Amino acid sequence: MTTATAPFPRIRSRTVGRTTLRWVGIMGLLSFLVAPMVPLFIWSISFRWFYPDILPSEYSARAWEQVISPTNNVIGATGQTTLIALLCTVLSVLLGVPAGRALGLHNFKGKRIVEVLILAPIIVPGLAVVLGIDTMFIRYGLSGNILGVTLVHLVPTLPYMTLVMSGVYANYDVDYELQARSLGARRWATQRYVTLPAVFPGVVVGALFTFLISWSQYVLTLLIGDGQVETLPILLFNFARSEPAIAGALSVVFILPGILVLLLSSKYLSGDSAAVGGIGNI
């Protein structure tokens, strides 16, 4: 009996060790991700908070009232930020998926150069790029409106979309499409029933990146928006110096979609997903 049961405690202790490790990992991650938000939240409900107090001496809902109040246009800015981020996401999916397909599946002359050029907006500082773009946009009436801001947001987002999709397509066997055609599927039906389900996780990851990068743009929006387009980061920056409590409340609003989107799409972000592999190219 004793010999038969001997292996069990050992196995159990190993499992215990693994769960402990997992919990340590989760706590560590939480403290990195959530802990910085705690002071922001405290700021947003504080009225008096001076050194050396650990917590504010007086609390107030004033900051949140300001956030909701129409005078500060927080709700309007949130709507505008969302609209721009969504438009930018749609455009970058429409452009980035075919571009990623071309890079992932085909070999053509100058492919290396195209890859470097696609990376360029990530490498070159946004400020330098946008100063050049600005003069063009003013000429074509794209300065100071949502369309212009959306287009300029493609500069930092499209590379991510394209590279994620090129990684996905590099792992995709095009013979699946030939098989579908051979079985009687037309071009569009093949894309809809065969290709799209295969690359969908990549599209989700790419769209997520695009949305979040666009959502948090400051410099590009400031320059191209020309003060006319008011997004959350612009608003946040205005309050950051003068009104730390309101800035704290705004930051909480600002961070929420990121966490929401991340939770909703977490299943596509697992480590062995091809979509994540594509990011390795960056």
Added chain:
Amino acid sequence: MTQVTLSGLTKIFDQKNPPAVDNLDLEIESGKLTALLGPSGCGKTTTMKMIAGLLRPTSGDILFDGDSILSIKPEERGAVMVFQNYLLFPYMTIADNIGFGLKMRKVNKKEIKSRVQDMLDLVQLPGFEERKPNQLSGGQQQRIALARALIVQPNVLLLDEPLSNLDAHLRDEMRVLIRRIQTEMGITTVFVTHDQEEAVVLADKVALLFDGRLQQFDAPDSFYDTPNTVEIATFFGGTNFIPGYYLDGTITTDIGVFDAPHSLVPEGNAVLSIRPEAVDLGEGGENSVSGTVLSHVYAGRYARFQIRIGDIEIEAVTEPGQVKLFADGDNIPVKFDPDKIWVLGTDTEKHPSAAYTG
């Protein structure tokens, strides 16, 4: 049933390289099982993809029952290809995989369901409807891939290396299944293989390709008995080649003169070819010469001898009982049966790898 004709079919991928398929003429009979045989990289799969409409030929034509189908899209050709790695759509159930072709043809759901069941019965996997491809073994996936192609009742069925990913036992089973279904449904079937045994066992007719060019298109046994070239004879396994000069039914070689009524060349430089199992050891008389036993191997069902005759070494395969009759170093008579000698042209300079191997 559809007859497939390839006429001057050529595919050039890259101008720097020789054509993948070079001026291929082939008449694939209606309702028969035809093998495209050749070493890897000889253009078999390329040919198949062109028939399926998945690759555009550089030049030449493909005809189904006499009509060119080059302008017809792959989804309308009715030539369905089954890929070597099955390519079952991973996120669909087995039922959705098999029913895919019918769904694309807008067949109603009820009919799809019943025909999927018929197909699962046909490939002997009933009750697999709700499984996912990754829950199936390789052999099962292969059968589902076959069912998915057959359900659309193709005019032409194209199988790319259908047996190569299976282990020996499954291969036999699959071979029988393919043959049975093909005979039952009478579908014109073309399959690609690099294994000459597979081609011979399964096919009604074999097209042998080297470097994108058709070498011989014949019934399977012709490749053993009457190969067109030394290279083909070599591809089909051990044959002895002895160079000589052919004239009026006899071939004169360095080791003697032999009667040889069966010849490809009318007159001139030629190669005597004889298979190891056709060499008779220990028999004298007409068409025999004297040789020395160099070595022998006993292999259970047969015995293999290396014999030196003059400056030439040949191989002979005999019944196991004969092993004890001859010892290494013995001088024995070696007879070549005239009916089993096949005289070939000397094209060996082009293919030095095939030159006079035992």
